[in-house]
Each structure stands twice: as C-alpha cells, then as structure tokens.
Amino acid sequence: MSATRAVTPPDTEARVDRAGPAEPRLGSTLLRHLGLAAVAALLLVAASYGLEPFRNFQLATVAAYLCATAGLTVLTGLNGQLSLGHGALMATGAYTVALCQNAFADAGMTGGWLLPVSLGAAVLAALVVGAVVGVAAARLRGPYLAGVTLAVAVVVPALTVTFDGVFNGEQGLAVPVEPPPVALGAYFPYERWQLWVTAAATLLALLLLANLVRSRYGRTFRAVRDDEVAARLAGIHVARTQVLAFVVSAAGAGLGGALLAVLAQSVSPGAFSLTLSLFLLMAVVIGGLGSLAGAAWGAVLLVALPDLTHALTEQLTLSPAVAQRVEGNLPLAIFGITLVVVMIAAPGGVQGLLSRLSRAVSARRASRQRS
Amino acid sequence: MDRFVFLTLDGLSRGAVLAAFALALVLIWRAARIVNFAQGAMAVATAYVAYSVSAATGSYWLGFLAALGAGLLLGAAVDLVVMRFVDHTSPLNPVIVALGLVLLIQAVLGMAYGSEFLPAATPFSRTALTVGGVAVLSPYDLFVFAAVAVVVVGLAWTFTRTAVGLRMRAAAFAPEVSRLLGVNVGGMLTLGWALASGVGALAGMLVIPTELGLHPHAMDLVFVSAFTAAVVGGLDSPPGAVVGGLAVGLLLSYVSGYAGSDVTPLAVLVLLLAVLLVRPGGLFAPVAARRV
Numbered sequence: 001m002s003a004t005r006a007v008t009p010p011d012t013e014a015r016v017d018r019a020g021p022a023e024p025r026l027g028s029t030l031l032r033h034l035g036l037a038a039v040a041a042l043l044l045v046a047a048s049y050g051l052e053p054f055r056n057f058q059l060a061t062v063a064a065y066l067c068a069t070a071g072l073t074v075l076t077g078l079n080g081q082l083s084l085g086h087g088a089l090m091a092t093g094a095y096t097v098a099l100c101q102n103a104f105a106d107a108g109m110t111g112g113w114l115l116p117v118s119l120g121a122a123v124l125a126a127l128v129v130g131a132v133v134g135v136a137a138a139r140l141r142g143p144y145l146a147g148v149t150l151a152v153a154v155v156v157p158a159l160t161v162t163f164d165g166v167f168n169g170e171q172g173l174a175v176p177v178e179p180p181p182v183a184l185g186a187y188f189p190y191e192r193w194q195l196w197v198t199a200a201a202t203l204l205a206l207l208l209l210a211n212l213v214r215s216r217y218g219r220t221f222r223a224v225r226d227d228e229v230a231a232r233l234a235g236i237h238v239a240r241t242q243v244l245a246f247v248v249s250a251a252g253a254g255l256g257g258a259l260l261a262v263l264a265q266s267v268s269p270g271a272f273s274l275t276l277s278l279f280l281l282m283a284v285v286i287g288g289l290g291s292l293a294g295a296a297w298g299a300v301l302l303v304a305l306p307d308l309t310h311a312l313t314e315q316l317t318l319s320p321a322v323a324q325r326v327e328g329n330l331p332l333a334i335f336g337i338t339l340v341v342v343m344i345a346a347p348g349g350v351q352g353l354l355s356r357l358s359r360a361v362s363a364r365r366a367s368r369q370r371s
Numbered sequence: 372m373d374r375f376v377f378l379t380l381d382g383l384s385r386g387a388v389l390a391a392f393a394l395a396l397v398l399i400w401r402a403a404r405i406v407n408f409a410q411g412a413m414a415v416a417t418a419y420v421a422y423s424v425s426a427a428t429g430s431y432w433l434g435f436l437a438a439l440g441a442g443l444l445l446g447a448a449v450d451l452v453v454m455r456f457v458d459h460t461s462p463l464n465p466v467i468v469a470l471g472l473v474l475l476i477q478a479v480l481g482m483a484y485g486s487e488f489l490p491a492a493t494p495f496s497r498t499a500l501t502v503g504g505v506a507v508l509s510p511y512d513l514f515v516f517a518a519v520a521v522v523v524v525g526l527a528w529t530f531t532r533t534a535v536g537l538r539m540r541a542a543a544f545a546p547e548v549s550r551l552l553g554v555n556v557g558g559m560l561t562l563g564w565a566l567a568s569g570v571g572a573l574a575g576m577l578v579i580p581t582e583l584g585l586h587p588h589a590m591d592l593v594f595v596s597a598f599t600a601a602v603v604g605g606l607d608s609p610p611g612a613v614v615g616g617l618a619v620g621l622l623l624s625y626v627s628g629y630a631g632s633d634v635t636p637l638a639v640l641v642l643l644l645a646v647l648l649v650r651p652g653g654l655f656a657p658v659a660a661r662r663v
Contacts (some may be wrong), residue, residue, distance in 0.1 A: 139651070143606075154636060161636070282474065
C-alpha cells in the first residue's frame with residue numbers, strides 16, 4: 001500500500017508499488033504501532049532530560065501542532081476533502097480548555113485529573129463543531145468546500161469579539177495550569193513537564209489515528225477519495241464516510257489547539273487567524289499528504305521555520321523596524337513559495353521524496369545483488 | 372423608514388463592489404475552472420501600488436490607473452508563471468497553489484509596507500447627500516456605481532460583440548476545437564486572467580477606503596463575501612454574480628444596520644451555507660441531473 005499518494009492521481013510507479021506486498025493484519029499492526037509509540041515515548045523522555053528548557057518547549061509545540069496536522073492529513077490526504085478551517089477548530093479546542101480550566105480554578109478544585117478532563121472536553125467540543133461543518137462538507141466538492149471552510153476560518157475568530165462576555169474579545173482568556181506534581185521533586189523544570197503532558201496526549205492521538213488509517217475505515221476513506229462512484233458501488237456510504245473523516249480530523253485539531261493553549265497559558269483570537277489555517281494546510285502539503293509521517297514533517301516545519309528565519313534576520317544588519325517586519329513575514333513568504341513549488345514540482349512533499357529515494361536505493365541494491 | 376432607505380442604498384453601493392469582485396471570480400472560473408482564492412490578496416497588492424504611485428505623484432487618478440494596470444499585469448503573470456504549470460486533474464491543486472500565493476503576496480506586502488493600517492484616499496466625498504431630509508448616497512457611492520456599471524457593460528460588450536470575446540468564450544468552452552480552428556487557447560486563458568485580475572483590482576480600489584484602510588489582510592472578509600456572492604449567483608453566470616453581489620451587499624447592510632457590524636461575518640457564513648446546501652449550483656444554474 002502506497003502511503004505517500006498526494007491528491008494528484010497516482011503515477012504508474014505508485015500503481016506498481018500498490019500492487020506490492022499485502023497489508024499486514026490488524027493485530028500485528030496494533031502491536032507495531034504500540035511498539036513505535038513506546039519507543040517514541042522513551043526517546044522523548046530521554047530528550048526531555050538532554051535538551052535545554054527552551055528546546056523542550058519547542059518540542060512540546062511541535063507535538064501540539066502534530067495533533068492538528070495529523071488530523072488534517074487524515075481529512076485532506078486520505079479522504080480528499082480540503083479544509084481551510086482547521087485553525088478555527090483549533091480555536092474551538094483552545095477556548096474550551098480555557099473555559100474549563102477557569103471554571104475549575106474558580107470552583108477552587110485542584111488535582112491531576114482536571115487537565116485531562118479539560119482536554120477531553122476540548123476534543124468533544126471540536127468534535128461537535130466538526131460534525132456540524134462535516135455534514136455540510138459532505139455535500140460539497142472542491143472549491144465550494146474550500147470556500148465554506150475559508151468562511152469558517154475567517155468568521156470563528158470574529159465570533160470571540162461578538163460574544164466578548166464569554167470570550168473576552170481581542171484580549172482573550174488566561175489558561176490557569178497547575179504546576180508539575182510534587183512527587184516529581186521540587187525543582188522539576190516546568191518545560192519538561194509541559195513536554196511530557198503534550199507528548200503523552202499527542203502519542204495517544206497518533207496511536208488512535210494510525211490504527212484508524214490502517215483499519216477498514218481508513219480503507220473506505222481512501223476509496224472515497226480515489227473514486228466516489230466506485231466506492232458507492234462497493235457499498236460504501238460516501239456521505240457518512242466523509243462526515244466521519246471530518247469529525248476525526250476536527251478532534252485532532254481540537255486537541256492540538258487545546259494543547260497549544262495549555263502551553264501558552266492563554267488564548268486569543270489573534271492566535272487562530274486565517275493565516276494559521278493556511279499554515280496548517282501548507283505544513284501537511286509540504287510534509288507530504290497521505291501519510292502521518294508527512295504530518296510530522298509539517299509540524300516540525302511549523303516550529304522550525306520561524307526559528308530559522310529569526311536566526312537569519314539576526315545575521316543581517318537591518319534597522320530594528322525593518323528587521324521586525326521581515327522577521328514576522330519571511331516565514332510566510334518562504335511557506336508560500338515552497339508550497340507553490342512543491343505543488344508544481346513534487347506533489348508528494350517531503351515524505352514523498354524520502355520514500356521515492358528509499359525505493360530507488362533498495363531497487364539499486366536489489367539489481368546489484370542480482371548481477 | 373429613513374434608516375431603511377439609507378441602509379438599502381448603502382447596501383446597493385456595497386453590493387456593487389462585491390458584484391465586481393464576484394465577476395472577477397466568475398471570469399476565471401469560466402475560463403479555467405479555477406476559483407482564484409488569491410484574488411483578494413492580488414487586489415490588495417494593486418491597491419498598495421496605487422498607494423505608492425499616488426504618494427509619489429500626488430494624484431489619486433494616476434494611482435487608480437496604476438492599480439488597474441498592475442492588476443492586468445499581475446493576473447497575466449500569475450497565469451504565465453504559476454497556474455500554467457499546475458496539474459489540474461484534481462480541483463484541489465489549483466486551490467492549494469492559490470493559497471500559497473495568498474501567503475506569499477501578503478508576506479511580501481507586510482515586509483514592504485508593514486502591517487499597520489494605511490489611510491486609503493477617495494476621489495470624492497463620502498458624506499451622504501440629503502434629499503428632502505433623508506440621507507441618501509454620497510458622491511463616492513455614485514462613483515462606485517458608475518465605475519462598476521462601466522466594467523459590467525464593457526465586459527458584456529467585449530464577450531458578446533467582439534472577436535476577442537468570441538475567441539475567449541470558445542477557448543473556455545471547447546479548447547480542443549478552438550485550437551484546431553486556430554485560436555490561441557493559452558493566450559486567451561492569460562487574457563482571461565488579466566481581465567479578471569484587472570476587475571478585481573478595481574473592486575479593491577473601490578472597497579478598501581470604505582473598510583478600515585490599507586492592510587495586507589484588508590480583503591480577507593471581502594473575499595469571503597464576494598465568494599458568497601458568486602456562489603449565490605452560480606459560479607458560471609456573470610449576471611448571477613451581479614445579482615448575487617447586490618443581494619449580499621443588501622444583506623450585509625441590513626445586518627450591520629439592525630444587528631450590529633460584529634454579526635455580519637456570521638451572516639455571510641450562514642447565507643453561504645444555506646445557498647450551498649439548498650442550491651449548490653447557485654440561483655441561476657439550471658438544475659442538472661446527478662451523474663451517479
């Protein structure tokens with residue numbers, strides 16, 4: 001099974017690849033994913049001790065974005081539905097977490113179980129909003145769907161100003177988060193604790209998504225993307241499948257937004273602008289639509305690129321005002337150009353290039369063994 | 372009642388601009404089957420060109436002409452440099468590329484001009500004239516109506532009465548046959564992009580002074596409204612775009628007049644969803660049998 005297909009139809013190479021080895025059975029897949037998640041968790045714990053606090057925080061941010069990009073990958077890459085509104089779904093999750101944490105704090109409740117409850121509520125809220133948008137989306141195609149989700153992305157942040165009694169307008173809300181548990185020691189670095197919390201939630205979400213992608217539902221997602229008529233003839237309920245994909249994807253975005261809010265300890269509409277929605281789409285397209293590994297590349301890119309351009313603008317000698325303008329906008333420009341170039345030159349994205357490379361290497365090795 | 376009259380006239384003036392912008396979307400959709408999501412960003416870019424030219428020469432009208440010229444060039448450039456090379460087999464690809472252009476254009480504008488709101492000048496006064504004690508249109512509104520009317524009539528005349536218009540329609544509807552008959556299909560496509568982008572530039576010049584001012588994101592919400600207008604009319608129909616534009620303009624005016632301007636984005640979203648769910652082809656599209 002080729003997991004690197006972009007929204008473009010498969011080239012012959014991908015077709016040949018798809019006829020390759022049969023998919024592993026579900027039991028072994030689950031075990032493999034559990035193993036991968038355990039390895040990733042161990043690596044992250046090791047990394048959290050090895051890295052300085054700021055890098056820990058960045059890694060946690062990557063993890064939060066990964067929830068959203070993985071969700072979007074399932075929707076756009078596997079199901080062929082384009083969403084420009086995932087920034088708004090992230091906002092839904094973020095505001096829910098803020099409201100829950102504030103309510104708990106006001107009621108004077110404390111305990112380690114509060115944050116998971118808030119995160120669960122955030123996922124639920126995003127799920128509901130995703131279901132509403134998804135029902136509409138299932139009836140729409142291509143540019144129409146893009147238009148509606150674009151409207152969602154523009155409108156939802158504006159709603160926080162309309163109902164500023166609840167959401168506190170442009171100012172946004174603070175997200176009170178409890179310090180790390182005392183059992184970990186009095187001087188446990190806060191950033192390490194943030195990484196642990198975010199990474200745990202993200203690994204759990206990825207585990208669920210990875211299994212979903214490999215399951216019967218994942219196959220119906222892809223079938224609907226590839227050919228709706230054929231999928232319908234095969235007995236797949238197309239609209240239901242599309243709504244399910246949207247709901248799953250919205251849950252991922254909601255969790256991602258909630259984690260970002262917990263990391264920043266605040267939410268405001270400015271953090272969930274149309275640009276964020278576009279960024280998410282850019283990230284999954286550049287990372288490589290159609291595989292969760294591509295979503296991971298995209299999430300890394302989202303955090304690394306502003307950092308790199310910051311380092312770059314510091315090298316240049318610019319006046320402070322110009323430097324500020326360039327620093328804020330250079331990542332956007334680079335993202336925009338990269339996106340256009342990737343769509344034209346390499347629709348598989350980073351992950352597509354990598355798997356093409358590894359195929360080429362293994363093909364060469366095979367031919368060398370034969371000769 | 373006075374308020375209703377004022378809101379209606381104000382809505383029609385707003386709607387005229389949206390109609391022009393929706394027309395630009397419809398032009399590209401008919402020529403290339405692409406919804407140009409970069410239309411708003413492109414219009415903002417031309418408005419910044421106008422700002423620079425006006426600041427350098429001190430003349431609003433030179434800036435206005437510069438914006439229209441820049442619009443034509445930018446549209447042609449987007450087709451020749453980018454869209455021509457995009458794989459059109461999936462409708463998602465051109466949308467994604469257009470969004471890349473949005474990010475790029477807005478970032479370049481932000482780097483060049485900063486992200487503060489710059490004042491946008493108008494050639495005529497924006498204070499409403501009163502007729503018999505009732506506030507009606509401002510001179511600027513009359514200018515908007517005149518400009519949009521010239522464009523709509525000009526486009527209709529070009530497409531129905533001129534040889535170039537005939538070739539453009541032929542190239543859009545039957546590219547292969549047109550090519551056999553000696554029509555430069557690629558050239559017609561580029562011309563379509565240029566025309567659409569020029570109309571978009573005009574709409575941008577007209578609408579930006581009535582919003583908060585010049586800003587890289589000044590057209591985000593206008594784009595959503597214009598997309599809604601185009602969908603209301605059916606993406607395929609130029610008269611539909613005009614009617615849709617006027618309808619959305621009226622809706623926005625009534626909602627902001629009676630319910631507050633904060634709610635207008637929500638009203639646009641609700642209208643867009645309602646039209647797409649009830650009549651996805653728009654009000655002007657013939658009902659087609661489903662293929663499945």
